[in-house]
Amino acid sequence: MPAIKDILYVRFTVTDLAKQRQFLQDFGLHTEIQDGLLIARGSDSKPFIYLAQEAVSAEFVSVGFEADSVEDLYAIAAIDEVEVVDNPLPGGGLITRLTDPNGFCIEIVAGQQPPASLTVGTRSGFNNGQEKHRIGARVAFEPGDCLIKRLGHAVLFVHDFATTFAWYAERLGLIISDEIVMENDGKEQSLGAFTRCNRGDEYVDHHTMFFIHAGKAEFNHAAFEVADWDVLMKNHYELKQAGYRHSFGVGKHILGSQVFDYWKDPDGFTLEHFTDGDLFNAAFGSHKRGVEDLVGTFWGPEGMPGQ
Numbered sequence: 001m002p003a004i005k006d007i008l009y010v011r012f013t014v015t016d017l018a019k020q021r022q023f024l025q026d027f028g029l030h031t032e033i034q035d036g037l038l039i040a041r042g043s044d045s046k047p048f049i050y051l052a053q054e055a056v057s058a059e060f061v062s063v064g065f066e067a068d069s070v071e072d073l074y075a076i077a078a079i080d081e082v083e084v085v086d087n088p089l090p091g092g093g094l095i096t097r098l099t100d101p102n103g104f105c106i107e108i109v110a111g112q113q114p115p116a117s118l119t120v121g122t123r124s125g126f127n128n129g130q131e132k133h134r135i136g137a138r139v140a141f142e143p144g145d146c147l148i149k150r151l152g153h154a155v156l157f158v159h160d161f162a163t164t165f166a167w168y169a170e171r172l173g174l175i176i177s178d179e180i181v182m183e184n185d186g187k188e189q190s191l192g193a194f195t196r197c198n199r200g201d202e203y204v205d206h207h208t209m210f211f212i213h214a215g216k217a218e219f220n221h222a223a224f225e226v227a228d229w230d231v232l233m234k235n236h237y238e239l240k241q242a243g244y245r246h247s248f249g250v251g252k253h254i255l256g257s258q259v260f261d262y263w264k265d266p267d268g269f270t271l272e273h274f275t276d277g278d279l280f281n282a283a284f285g286s287h288k289r290g291v292e293d294l295v296g297t298f299w300g301p302e303g304m305p306g307q
């Protein structure tokens, strides 16, 4: 069965490219505009993790994944008998485009060339109660070339979770980390699931995709990883100061353990900063949890980011 390495990018149309670029820069991405395409990346070795073009209406366009290998890419494309073509985007390589059961455009790439390296914004060591990592020095924040390392996950409202998950499991090899279930008239009902990449013994994020059983197809949010919670909090106040619209947080999720902070971009799409997420390998298996664990937090506000 084919598999993916990780999620790679999310793509949108936006109503004001210059305004969006400014937001993404302030949010911590490294950006450039090439022939009307806004290309944003983090410090990890991917040519882009966010793409946007200007249009009359703001729309979620697609989500991109990296196939485990070129062979996996061809195996994925063969399932739906779709073409594999040269990828015209930065980094090149090969790309295939699929449509999932909800009508979402799913792009799979392989063989991208890594771009020039960037440094990520960090801070010097933490002096925790039990362990002191910064001795004889004041704290120092290093801004780096950008604040964001990588895209960690995306969340989609889907018409039907079971149909959707079966489709992604077959093509992308995704496995369930935590499925959200509730009792309804004595029957177990699924509200969706956090799913992760299957890379055997290798540790991956608790979730790469979270599909919410919602009876509709809609982008919910995309989440970008930063170095640590202090960097996250520092940027939180900088974004507030700059007058951007906050969505939800700061808090720490129960499922996945991420420290989260959700923001609205200028068109109202929700983009998240996160850090300190759980990592699991295939041995973690798949679990069922209740709604209280989905909306609950270790600390911070409970609930889900609003629309």
Ligand SMILES: [Fe+2]
Pocket: 153, 155, 221, 222, 223, 272
């Ligand atoms: Fe998230």
